[in-house]
Amino acid sequence: MSMTVPLDDGWRFGRYTPGSEEPGFDDGGLATVTVPHTVTPLSWRNWDPNAWEGTWIYRNRFDAPPTAASPGSGGARVFLDFDGAMTHAKPTLNGNPLPDHLGGYLPFSREVTSLLRPAGNTLAVVLDSSFNLNVPPSRPAPHPPESVDYWQPGGLYRRVWLRVVPPNFLADVFARPVDVLDPSRRRVVVECTIDAADVPSADASVTVELRAGSAGGAGDAGGRTISSAAAAVMIREPGQVTATATLDGLADIDLWDVGDPNLYTVVATLTAGGTPVHEKRVRIGFREAEFRLDGFYLNGRRLQVFGVNRHQHYPFAGAAMCDRAQRKDAEIIRRELNCTMVRCAHYPQAEAFFDACDELGLMAWEEAPGWGYLGDDDWKELVVRDVGDMVRRDRNHPSIIIWGARINETDDDVDLYTRTRDLAHRLDGSRQTAGAMAGRLGTRNYVQDVFAEDDYSSGTASDGTKQPELDPASPRTDRPYLISEAVGTLSGPARFYRRTDEQWVQQGQALAHARMHDLAGADQRYCGVIAWTGIDYESGAGKNTYQAVKYTGVVDLFRVPKPGAAIYAAQADPRRKPVIAPAFYWDFGPSSPVTGLSEAMICSNLDRLELWVGGVHHATVTPDAGRYPHLPCPPSFADFRQVDGSALPELRIDGYLGDELAASRTFSSDPATDELSLVADDRELAADGVDATRVAFRALDRYGAPRPYVGGQVDLTVDGPALLVGDTPFDFAAAGGAGAAWIRTLPGSGGTITVTAAHPVLGTATATITARDQSRKSLYPERIVAPAPAPPFRSACARPALGLRCCLRVARCQDGLARSATVSSVSWSGVGLGWLARRSAWRSMARSNRVRASRALPSVPISCSRWKRRVISASASPDQR
Numbered sequence: 054m055s056m057t058v059p060l061d062d063g064w065r066f067g068r069y070t071p072g073s074e075e076p077g078f079d080d081g082g083l084a085t086v087t088v089p090h091t092v093t094p095l096s097w098r099n100w101d102p103n104a105w106e107g108t109w110i111y112r113n114r115f116d117a118p119p120t121a122a123s124p125g126s127g128g129a130r131v132f133l134d135f136d137g138a139m140t141h142a143k144p145t146l147n148g149n150p151l152p153d154h155l156g157g158y159l160p161f162s163r164e165v166t167s168l169l170r171p172a173g174n175t176l177a178v179v180l181d182s183s184f185n186l187n188v189p190p191s192r193p194a195p196h197p198p199e200s201v202d203y204w205q206p207g208g209l210y211r212r213v214w215l216r217v218v219p220p221n222f223l224a225d226v227f228a229r230p231v232d233v234l235d236p237s238r239r240r241v242v243v244e245c246t247i248d249a250a251d252v253p254s255a256d257a258s259v260t261v262e263l264r265a266g267s268a269g270g271a272g273d274a275g276g277r278t279i280s281s282a283a284a285a286v287m288i289r290e291p292g293q294v295t296a297t298a299t300l301d302g303l304a305d306i307d308l309w310d311v312g313d314p315n316l317y318t319v320v321a322t323l324t325a326g327g328t329p330v331h332e333k334r335v336r337i338g339f340r341e342a343e344f345r346l347d348g349f350y351l352n353g354r355r356l357q358v359f360g361v362n363r364h365q366h367y368p369f370a371g372a373a374m375c376d377r378a379q380r381k382d383a384e385i386i387r388r389e390l391n392c393t394m395v396r397c398a399h400y401p402q403a404e405a406f407f408d409a410c411d412e413l414g415l416m417a418w419e420e421a422p423g424w425g426y427l428g429d430d431d432w433k434e435l436v437v438r439d440v441g442d443m444v445r446r447d448r449n450h451p452s453i454i455i456w457g458a459r460i461n462e463t464d465d466d467v468d469l470y471t472r473t474r475d476l477a478h479r480l481d482g483s484r485q486t487a488g489a490m491a492g493r494l495g496t497r498n499y500v501q502d503v504f505a506e507d508d509y510s511s512g513t514a515s516d517g518t519k520q521p522e523l524d525p526a527s528p529r530t531d532r533p534y535l536i537s538e539a540v541g542t543l544s545g546p547a548r549f550y551r552r553t554d555e556q557w558v559q560q561g562q563a564l565a566h567a568r569m570h571d572l573a574g575a576d577q578r579y580c581g582v583i584a585w586t587g588i589d590y591e592s593g594a595g596k597n598t599y600q601a602v603k604y605t606g607v608v609d610l611f612r613v614p615k616p617g618a619a620i621y622a623a624q625a626d627p628r629r630k631p632v633i634a635p636a637f638y639w640d641f642g643p644s645s646p647v648t649g650l651s652e653a654m655i656c657s658n659l660d661r662l663e664l665w666v667g668g669v670h671h672a673t674v675t676p677d678a679g680r681y682p683h684l685p686c687p688p689s690f691a692d693f694r695q696v697d698g699s700a701l702p703e704l705r706i707d708g709y710l711g712d713e714l715a716a717s718r719t720f721s722s723d724p725a726t727d728e729l730s731l732v733a734d735d736r737e738l739a740a741d742g743v744d745a746t747r748v749a750f751r752a753l754d755r756y757g758a759p760r761p762y763v764g765g766q767v768d769l770t771v772d773g774p775a776l777l778v779g780d781t782p783f784d785f786a787a788a789g790g791a792g793a794a795w796i797r798t799l800p801g802s803g804g805t806i807t808v809t810a811a812h813p814v815l816g817t818a819t820a821t822i823t824a825r826d827q828s829r830k831s832l833y834p835e836r837i838v839a840p841a842p843a844p845p846f847r848s849a850c851a852r853p854a855l856g857l858r859c860c861l862r863v864a865r866c867q868d869g870l871a872r873s874a875t876v877s878s879v880s881w882s883g884v885g886l887g888w889l890a891r892r893s894a895w896r897s898m899a900r901s902n903r904v905r906a907s908r909a910l911p912s913v914p915i916s917c918s919r920w921k922r923r924v925i926s927a928s929a930s931p932d933q934r
Contacts, residue, residue, distance in 0.1 A: 055222065055331055057134070058118055060176070060213040062087045062742045062800040069108040074177035076148045080112050087742040087800060089373035091208040092182060096780055097368035097610055097788075098600040100591050102184060102198040105207040111178040113213075117169050121217045129217045130166045130250060133176070137211030137403075139372075140188065141181035147174055155188045156435060157205060158400040158422045159442045162216070182207020187432050189422040189439060189460065190399065199593035201424045202603075203364055203399070206371035211403065212743065221257070221323065223333040224248040224293065227448055228261075228319040229483055233341045234353055236304040241280075241337070245296045245321050249288045255326025257286040261298045267316040267336050267412075279303065279317075286323070308352050309338030309451045311393045314414035316451070338411060338451025344485055344503045344533035349580040351416075357574055358581025359624065360394030360416075361386060361607070362538060364590040365402040368610045369778045370795065375745045376405035378795065381734055383409035385612055386587050390621035394454075396489075396537060396583045399424050399461040401443045410452035418487070418537075418583070419447060420457020421473070427460065433469050436460060440473045441480060448481040456481070458501060459488020465498035474501055489537040494526050503580075504529045507538035511545075516651065518546040518561065521569045528578045539569045541585035541605045542597040549597070549604040550617055552761060552789020555645040556637050560654050562607060562617030563636035567656075567681055567688060570620075574683030588612065611793035613749055623656035623686045631716040632658050633708045636688070639720035639754075641698025644762040648694050658686040659708035659715055666693070667702030698722065721754040728753055729767070731810040731818035733796070740824040742800030745778065748820050750810045751791035763790035765813050773806035774799045774824050785812065798824045 065083035072078055088111075093104040121129045135142065139157035143150070146168045154161040184191050184198040184205065192200060225246040232238040243261045260283045265276030284298040300319075307315040316338050323331045341352055348355045363382065367374045383406055386392045395415055397406070400422035410417045421439040440458050447453055458473040474486045485502035493499075494506060506527060514520040521544040528534035542548045545565035547558045566584055573579040589606035592598055602610065607618040614622065619634035636654040637647055647653060655662060655674065664671040674689040681687035696702065701723040708716040721727075730753045735746040750767055752760040766782040779794025796808060803826030811817045 055216070055218045056118065056120065057214045057216045059741070059743070060088075060113055060115060060133075060215055063113055063115070064088060064090070064209075065110075065112040066090065066092070067110060069110040069179055073110040073112070074143075074145050074148075074179050076175040076177075078112070078177075083110070083112065086111075088209045088213055089211055089370075089375065089743065091206045091210055091371040091373045092180075093206065095206065095369055095371055097792075098591070098602045100204050100206070100593075100601050102204060102593070106183050106198070107181075107207075109180045109182060109207065111180060111209055113176045115174050115176065115215070116172040117174065118215065118217055121169060121215075128220075130164065130220055130222070131169050132162045132164050132216040132218070134160060134162045134214040134216050135209070135211070136160045136213070137372075138178065138180060138209050139182055139205055139207045140191065141183075141186055143179040143181075145177045145179075155186065156422070156439065157210075158402075159439060159446065160211075178209065180207060180209065187428060188435050189428070189432065190424045190426070192426055192428065196426075200426070202592050202594040203424070204366070204371075204591050204593065204601075206366075206373075208371070208373055210371060210373035219331050220250040221253060221288065221325070222248055222331040223259075223321055223323050225445065226319065226321045226333050226335050227445075227481075228335055228337045229448075229481070230337060230339045231483075233308065233339045236306075239301075239303040239306060239339070241300040241303070241319065243282075243298050243300060243319060243321065245284075245286075245298070245323075246293055247286055247288065247296065247323060248293050249291055251291060252288055253325045255328075257288055257323065257325045257330075259284050259286055259296045259298060260322045260324065261300060262320045262322075263300045263303070264318045264320060267318060276318075279306075303339075306339050309340040309411075309414075310352060311356070311414040311416065314338065314412060314451075316411060335449045336408075336411065337449055340451050342416065342454035342484070344455070344535065344580050346530065346533055346578065348577045349533070349535070355577070356393065356581075358394045358416075358535065358583065359570060360392045360396065360581065360583040361390065361587030361621075362396045362398045362583055362585050363402070363587050364398060365400075365406070366590055367795070368793070369780065372403075374403075374795070375743050375797075376403070376408075377735065377738075377744055377746060379403040379405040380409035381612070381747065382406060382588065383413055383415055385608060387413040387415040389614060390587060390607065390618060391624040392587070392621065394418065394581070394583060395587065396420075396457075398586075399457075401439075401446070404446065407447055407450045407452055411450055415452055417450070417453045418455045418457055419443060419453050420488075421460060423460030423463065425460075425462045427463050427466055427469070433466075436469065437472055437476060441476050444477050444480040448484075454484060455503060456484055456486045457488060458486040461489045462491040462507060463488075465493070465496055467498050467500055470500050485533075487535065487537070491538075494524060494529065499532070502532065503535055504532040505535045505537035507585075508536050509539065509541065509543040511543070514546075519544065521545060521565050521572070523572050523579075528576070530578065533580055534578055535580040536569075536573055536582045538585040539582050540565045542603070544569075549599050550606075550615060551599070551604050552609065552615065552791060553787070556616075556640075556647065556650055556761075557645075559616040560636040560650065562615065563620045563654055563656065563688070566607065566617060567620040567684060571681045571684040571687075609788075609791065611749060611788070611791060612747060613751060613791045613793065619654070619656035620684075620688060623658050623688070624684075625658055625686075627658040627686075627710050627715060630658075631708060631710065632656070632686075633662070633706050633716050633718045635706075635720075638759065638761045639704045639722055640761055641701065641722050642724070642762060646698055648696060648698055650693065652690040653693050654688050654690055655706065656686070656688045657708055659710050661709050662689055663707040663709070664691055665705040665707070666696055667700065671696075718758070719756045720758045721756055723754075724760060726755040727760050727763075727815055728755070729810060729812045729815035729818045730757075731808065731820045733808065733820040733822050735822065737823045737825060738796075738798050738806075740774065740798045740801060740803040740826040742798055744824075745795045745797040746822065747793050747795050748808050748810075749791070749793040750783075750818065752785075752812075752815055759791065761790055763815070765815075767792065768811045769794055770809045770811075771796065771806065772809070773822075774802035774804045775806040775822070777808075796822060801826055 065080040067083040143153040151163040185194045280300040282298040284296040396418040487503040491507040546561035550562040616636040619636040676687040704720040738744040752763040764786040769781040806822040
């Protein structure tokens with residue numbers, strides 16, 4: 054009945070020149086890229102907005118799907134769907150301008166039924182990625198990009214689709230659970246919006262069904278039918294109409310909860326004369342989330358919010374990252390940090406992230422784009438538009454429990470924020486609204502439902518360092534009260550929390566987060582704390598950046614937990630997952646030995662810990678409930694200042710639950726036995742050119758514990774049908790002994806991908822990933838993805854000049870050995886670049902009386918007449934903020 058075809062690969066890209074949007078423009082000099090895409094190469098720090106500001110051109114040639122081969126003849130209708138384009142997109146199809154779109158964080162669609170040809174279509178998108186556009190969160194001149202606390206790298210950074218539907222189709226389905234906690238009255242009110250191109254000759258109706266389980270995509274019927282209902286559809290003229298049907302008889306429904314995120318599927322079918330015309334599925338969960346004056350309640354029970362904030366950017370990729378990586382962030386926040394809530398600061402983030410939140414039981418706050426600024430009337434109208442588009446896109450997600458209908462940290466504007474609040478309520482009456490405030494705790498002009506405060510109050514600890522406090526004027530008592538930001542780099546002991554910092558700084562982050570959650574837990578009027586931040590992010594704003602990175606996260610840019618994450622890791626049920634997580638490194642090196650800590654913090658959810666140093670019992674420690682009485686799992690503290698580190702003793706921590714040994718961890722202080730670890734998040738990817746996975750590498754001791762302050766560089770090589778989205782060599786010293794890259798597949802190229810990391814002292818490590826060339830089911834029920842044919846070449850990654858990522862496909866020489874090749878030049882944005890592949894060579898270095906062989910990657914151009922070579926893609930690899 055409908056299909057959606059991705060327009061991912063085959064894009065031509067470069068700087069915009071007049072006429073480059075025209076069908077006849079010669080785009081042979083433009084780079085070939087795959088979306089999601091960022092317009093400029095990026096590393097993991099020192100992003101420069103000058104590199105992406107400006108106007109760009111994207112061009113794609115495609116044939117219409119067979120079902121849309123004869124558009125405009127009363128058959129199928131066709132839409133172009135853009136999931137996200139930063140920032141001002143002006144699309145044209147076959148030389149015909151389509152309505153433009155201003156704003157980078159929400160999807161937009163354009164109908165192209167009458168403009169589509171059976172073959173040889175040319176889609177062009179002129180994309181203005183300037184900051185000084187009059188659209189949230191940007192600001193007109195003379196404001197610089199640094200006036201917003203997050204970068205906005207330009208590009209078609211989310212996917213583009215061609216959607217084929219019947220003349221009359223279901224444009225939207227909103228399934229709203231009602232009276233969730235009363236089994237006898239529990240029901241789902243399903244509002245179906247029908248977009249009609251004509252008046253049907255036969256009676257039309259909508260049938261809705263509630264099915265057990267979660268529909269995973271096209272062709273997935275879900276489970277058994279629990280309830281069904283129907284409603285007549287009155288189509289009297291072309292346009293949109295709404296029909297509402299109610300599903301009842303739902304006494305046996307299982308509720309959605311943070312510990313048990315049950316999901317169901319609503320299937321809506323539009324029929325005409327009894328014949329099915331179009332089907333649309335949405336996924337829902339049954340839960341009641343309510344912020345009250347005495348705290349937050351989920352399904353009628355009080356639950357203290359325990360959360361972090363999140364930005365959607367990644368090293369080397371900006372926001373141009375696949376669904377798999379977006380979902381991994383949600384998994385890290387829920388499963389590794391044990392958070393029950395995430396605030397998506399400060400814009401609507403990828404829908405795949407909310408899909409994962411639904412599945413993981415991670416509650417979410419979603420807010421409209423903006424940061425600390427209100428513009429003119431036109432700007433404000435876009436705020437209202439964004440709130441409406443955000444709610445419409447995401448209101449079926451049970452994980453989203455509050456709408457950010459007030460722009461982050463802005464002045465009062467009663468008229469504007471009454472409009473956004475009322476719009477959110479009108480489109481979705483099941484959720485409250487909020488807006489993060491800063492320095493306006495006493496305002497009388499706050500019109501949202503929940504008062505949220507960014508509380509960076511601080512005091513002085515007994516050791517003279519800064520520590521978080523609660524604002525003495527809080528909480529507000531006229532509305533539910535939630536702390537939407539805390540700690541960061543403003544109220545803790547340091548401005549930065551880097552792996553290269555001294556141990557007291559890194560451990561101090563864990564202490565600050567523990568204190569803030571404990572303080573809020575002491576008063577039930579606080580609904581909880583959403584700390585700043587879960588993950589480091591790139592920014593140029595303020596004085597608390599280092600090389601354009603905000604080191605506020607308890608997890609670093611590479612999604613590797615810092616010592617500050619230990620307090621989060623410990624907040625888990627010990628019967629399910631016993632945890633022993635030191636907030637320090639067992640290290641006696643010269644940079645910052647553990648003996649320099651006045652007290653060493655061990656985060657655990659166990660009853661007592663027995664500490665053994667060098668095989669000798671050192672101490673028994675128990676949770677410090679006196680200092681942290683309101684933290685579910687308080688940390689313990691030990692004193693290692695008198696330990697003789699010259700003997701390089703081992704540390705063993707045995708954790709007991711009652712009298713039973715529940716967990717034990719051992720740590721080595723001898724760097725001579727350290728190794729390089731390389732781990733891929735996923736072993737299998739889709740060979741579609743979009744899918745990607747992280748490969749994380751770090752220095753570990755012989756027991757798998759992290760080793761800090763490791764110098765040198767890590768060389769990365771990729772063998773197989775994939776692109777390396779990352780830096781090689783990677784500056785291991787600057788990152789503190791931990792890093793990552795992402796491995797992105799090639800369109801239609803299946804096979805085995807081998808990633809190798811090499812360090813001059815720690816040796817080498819490998820990870821293997823399989824790219825499957827097959828059809829993929831999408832998270833979106835209508836999206837049917839057909840695989841592209843696999844070219845008959847083996848691929849290898851080539852490290853390009855100027856940081857530009859490319860892929861050079863070569864056939865092996867007859868001797869079967871991989872060699873390097875030189876591609877003379879390729880033009881990107883009018884610049885000729887020589888791309889040089891590298892071959893591996895062995896070298897050795899000595900450290901600590903230990904010699905290890907490792908791979909180096911000198912530039913050694915050679916030639917081989919027996920090779921076949923061709924450049925298949927050259928995409929400016931994006932970066933993190």
